[in-house]
Amino acid sequence: MPSFTLTDVGRDLWVENFAIDAASVESPSAHAWSVTKRALRGGRRDGVDLIQVNNGVFTFSIVPTRGMGLWKGHLGGDRVGWDSPVGDGPVNPAFVNLMNWGGLGWLEGFDELVARCGLENNGAPYEEKVTNPDGSERHTTYGLHGKIANIPASFVAVHVGTEPPYEIVVEGHVEESKLFAPQIRMTTRVSTTPGSNRLTVRDEFLNLKDAPGEMQLLYHWNFGPPYLEEGARFVAPVKVMAPRDAWAATAIDHYETYRAPEPGFAEQCYFFELQASQADGRTLTMLRNKAGDKGVVLRFSPAQLPAFTLWKCTGGLKEGYVTGLEPATNYPNPKPFEKARHRVVALPAGGRYVAEMTLEVLSTGQAVAAVEAEIQAIQAQATPTIHRKSTEPFGPQD
Structure with missing residues (x-):
């Protein structure tokens, strides 16, 4: 598998422009794929590296400067x-x-x-009081969703397969590390195959410290039109669900459906424990449009990402008409609340944690119907429990 290094801070290496395609590596793939990289200029994007992967059917962009997040996609x-x-x-x-x-x-x-949230914290802002060894106190404020999405990658490489299935992989290393705090390296591999309507994100987190550490992790997948619209639906095999707060509870009877854009709409969130397939231990969620001929699907393992949040932020089109499908290690409450309920990942010295998920983009009614049937088969394993107001252990008792 040929490899091309685009960034390597350890070797003082950075490539401003890069382009490769099936012909240049003599790949016999039936699809004319390509990978390009450029540095953006102007405005607040100035200095941002952007990698575009086109597998011949599905195109998506990766932003090494923003924690290896995924930016725009097209199918x-x-x-x-x-x-x-x-x-x-x-x-x-x-x-x-x-x-x-x-x-x-x-x-x-x-x-x-998709933006990753974490790693020191990944939920709402909070302030923590810490007692120092000398008995004095200090107060530390932690911001919304942590820092990992705003840390540039220190290593980036592209790997391309010359034998079936001709996999295309973009690898990146991002380190969230400082004195007296967690020191974690994320190694991500974003992969796809030519002609596929899928991409897979596989992240491995390594505790670099000589002492035990901890982390939180949430994947903030965000979708707007054409999948999100009036009459669109969220579909998932639900084990337990609870609204985040009293405002979300007012819409509990139609949490799985969406309304048209409403300027000034206040976000609503719902917390889930999802059913897993008895066959392979994995689960899936889907956002589908009203007609049921377009959809986006996330597949992942609840053993790796046991907490799932549905974020509905359906304000005006210019305000950000969007919904979030968010697999995570925990719910996006302040970290002290989550830690008290044992939803913070403990990492021994040198310990590792792996999370992997696949995004699948659907463009036919037949494909959407097949995924709905797959979800219904998992749901048939058990009757869902729906809490009508915020409740433990998902959030503070309402």
Whole structure:
């Protein structure tokens, strides 16, 4: 498998422009795939590296400068992603102050198809009081969704297969590490095969410290039209579900459906424990349009990502009409709440944690119906429990 290094901080290596395709590596794939890389200029995107993968059917972009997040995607004439109010993204992290707005500054750069949240924390902002060895106290404020999405990759490489299935892989290393804090290296491999309507994200997290550490992880997958629209539906095999708060509870009877854009709409969130297939231990969720001829599917293992959040943010089209499908190690409550309920990953010295998921983009009614049948078969294993108000252990008792 030929490999091409685009960034390697350890070797002082950085490639500004890169292009490769099936012909240049003598790949006999039936699809004319390509991988390109360029540095963006102007506005808040200035200095951002962008890698575009085109597998011949499905095109998507990776942003090494923003924690190896996935930016925009396209399959056929359909956009896979959303329209963020950020406007001129992908935003260079140099222009994002994570502690703005009382810890909500993360939103200043948020416009990805998928942004990772973590690793020191991944939920709502909170303040922590710590007692020092000398008995004095210090107060530390943690911002929304952590830092990993705003840390540039220190290593980036492209690997291409010259034998079936001719896999295309973009590898990246991102380190969230500082003195007196977690020191974790994420190694990600984003892969696809020529002609496929899928991509897979496989992340491995390594504790670099000589002492035990901990981490939180949430994948913020975000979708707008054409999958999100009035009458669109969220489909999943539910084991247990609870609304995040009293506002979300007001819409509990139609949490799985979507309304048209509503300027000024306040977000609603629902927390899930999902059913897993008895055959392979994996689960899946889907967002499908009203007609049922387009959809996006996430496949993952609840053993790796046991907590799932549905985020409905259906404001005006210019405000960010979007919904989030969010597999995670925990729910996006403040970390102290999650830690008290044993939803923070413990990593021994040198320990590793792996999370993997596949995005599948559907473009026919037959494909959508097949996934719905797959979900219904898993759901048939047990009757779902639906809580009508916020409840333990998902969130504070309402």
